[in-house]
Amino acid sequence: MGAALCTRSGVVASGQSTIHECRYPLWAVKVSDFLRMRGKPEAHDVLLEQGKLYQWFPGMFLIFISHQWLSTSHPDPQGRQIAVLQKMLEGLIDGSLQVHEDIVCRTAEHSLSSETRRKIADAFVFLDWFAIPQITARKPGVNEDATSSNAALAVQSIPAYVELSNMFIALVPELTHKDTLEVANYSTWLSRGWCRAELWCRLLSNKADTTVIVVHSNVQAEFMYPLDWQSNSIVEGDFTVEDDREQAVRLADMAVESKIGHLQTQGPLSHYRFYVALRFKLFRKETRGRDPEAFLQQFCFDTLQDAAQDKSSMNGLMCAVFSGDTDMLRLLAQARADMNYRLHGLAELGYYDSQTALMAAMKSHQAPCVLEALIELRSDVNMPDRLGLPALYMSRSAEHVKVLLDHRADTPAFVLEGPAAFASPDTVQALLAYRCDPSQDTRASPLHALSLLSRSNRRAVETAKLLLMSRADVNTRAARPMDNSPWQYHMARAKVAILGFSTCSMMTRLQAIAPGISPLGYAALVGHEQLCQLYLDHGAESFPNDGGDLPEDLARNNHHYHLLPLLSTFAT
Structure with missing residues (x-):
């Protein structure tokens, strides 16, 4: 301004x-x-x-x-x-x-x-x-x-x-x-x-x-x-004050209107299309279907064929997915749109390169009918992203889990990690009911992912309790990540030792501390006292990672001093 x-x-x-x-x-x-x-x-x-x-x-x-x-x-x-x-x-x-x-x-x-x-x-x-x-x-x-x-x-x-x-x-x-x-x-x-x-x-x-x-x-x-x-x-x-809700929502609606208007005239077009498509979902409103002419006009496509064959980051398919518009998905499929389209150019909005349209539907909390439509139109439920993660890993609700499992989605041992970190306990329960075993992950435990990403998950403790009740091992040591070679590990350890935790990037910190770390270690790293207490109550041992860092050390290095009395009391 x-x-x-x-x-x-x-x-x-x-x-x-x-x-x-x-x-x-x-x-x-x-x-x-x-x-x-x-x-x-x-x-x-x-x-x-x-x-x-x-x-x-x-x-x-x-x-x-x-x-x-x-x-x-x-x-x-x-x-x-x-x-x-x-x-x-x-x-x-x-x-x-x-x-x-x-x-x-x-x-x-x-x-x-x-x-x-x-x-x-x-x-x-x-x-x-x-x-x-x-x-x-x-x-x-x-x-x-x-x-x-x-x-x-x-x-x-x-x-x-x-x-x-x-x-x-x-x-x-x-x-x-x-x-x-x-x-x-x-x-x-x-x-x-x-x-x-x-x-x-x-x-x-x-x-x-x-x-x-x-x-x-x-x-x-x-x-x-x-x-x-x-x-x-x-x-x-x-x-x-409950009366404040209406005022806050009105202010937010004005902000979204202004953003869309600005992007319509100044661009980029991809962001304009994104906010127009996601607007109803942001305000938890029921999706409104558009007739084909209105869809093309609102999202700036000349013809249905153009929308279907567009290869930009927000093509016709992605506009329909984020809009939750199943009728348009079917019309685009008839125009030979790629239902397994891989995302690109939307990383700053939280949707990463190589993820699929089906994954985007799940991450944006679309209704089960949107997933059903995509799968009906030949979206592959088992197509992984570049990290090897399938769509089931990105489930955001129990309904998402049901739709994918009903369509024969694979259940790799690590599949619980994503819902544990990003979704609700109900989502995790749906996978557990399908006999997904939290103790079968040889790389780590869903407790590791949950602990590391617990800061934004208000129901992390509830999910952790559910996993512990289902025999998740609170003392599992994480293996070295597949993308972290021995020389990267030693280089990261050296950087942290020389420069200090506060100067190093999160990627470097994780490369340095991940091998051998426990769920308690990650909870100490991010400063989550309730998780630390829960793990200790369930028999967590305060053992070091491969580099010799105790949970107490990780808490101290990151200035989570409120955890030190708790961790030092239970240290072995």
Whole structure:
């Protein structure tokens, strides 16, 4: 968007206008001042009186912080979230902390530039406690009605604040809520309705850079896995005030409309088609069928034959799959579309090269009838991707499992790993009922995959309990991955030893620690206390991986200090 000025009367914009109105001034704290703060953070009115708040101005490099509150009256009563963010920003500025792709992507292609790091040093931080008048923290004599009104206007302006931000950070270290004693982490952050609204406003912005940095600890920061937001609809979010749901959904709908309109005129065409196709699924609405003419017009194809024979990343087949349009799938098949089309060019949206249209239907949570239609039209249920993973591995529901098994899908020993990590316990139960044995995987255990990818899975503990009840071995050691040769392993160990965990990419870290690791080791690596406790309760031994790293060492290396008392108590 173009330069804009936040004032009490709204947004006065030059250039492209924002779709969200700024009803209250955007206030932020200088990074240099923020890094000097200690202990329990002060509220908006105190910082304003101290002259530490600055109103947004054109050219300000703004860092938006999205987080969960750790008590009902104060976001961070012990200053623990703030301490993590301070250390993280210091690491970004001095170059000691690298931000890499998420664990699923495992590439080293995406990182922060040196120019961005320089900008962070002179940037400003937006945190709701700092920036918004708080009724819970008002000073004596302050008019409550005025404070409440300003606070409401500021909350309504949050989508505009997100649009004005240059960087978006999800601050999600594993901590405990002071009042409820419930765990607060990445998966619970993803469940919150307003956190989802902030996230959607960022990702659906028309900015060139809409990346989201997820901060798990002082030394663990990664770019968000693309499917995490698509799998967490605002419609299904948790709202403290139920009336907020309608407002948040309305804001999200405006953001999607704006995104589609921007992509229609500015491109790329593949992304325009993707968001048009997936729109109803994002809002959990029933799929609406289109007549052939409307389909061709909406997705910019001249003829049905063009849509069927197109080889681009979002051809007619993929538009129909993401739309859940079974009638169009049949028409495209009649026009000789390839029902085993392999994806390409959609990796940044979470759909990776060599995966099939059937896999895309499953990953996007399409209804069973879409899978049935694809298989009826000759989609191969056992065609693997380039990693050797079949479609069954990517099941997202028990219904997906049933459809594929009814059509004779193979059940390799490792097939439980995917649903354990990405799907619900019901999905895993469907495979277990078909006599898939969690103890037969010679490479690892589904507990390994679940533990490593547990951060975004709010039902990870429930799934782990189910697997343990089905005789999954809590002490299974992972074999060296097939794509990790001995020289790669030793090279990765050397890099980690020399450069440190926080500097190395996730791919390097996993190459260094995966051989011989236990599920407990992975749970310690990602800082998941509930899983660590569950595994220990079921007889997990604190043994080292092939490189000699104990679970306690992995927790310490990644600054998950809250796990050390638990792991050291049970260490052998």
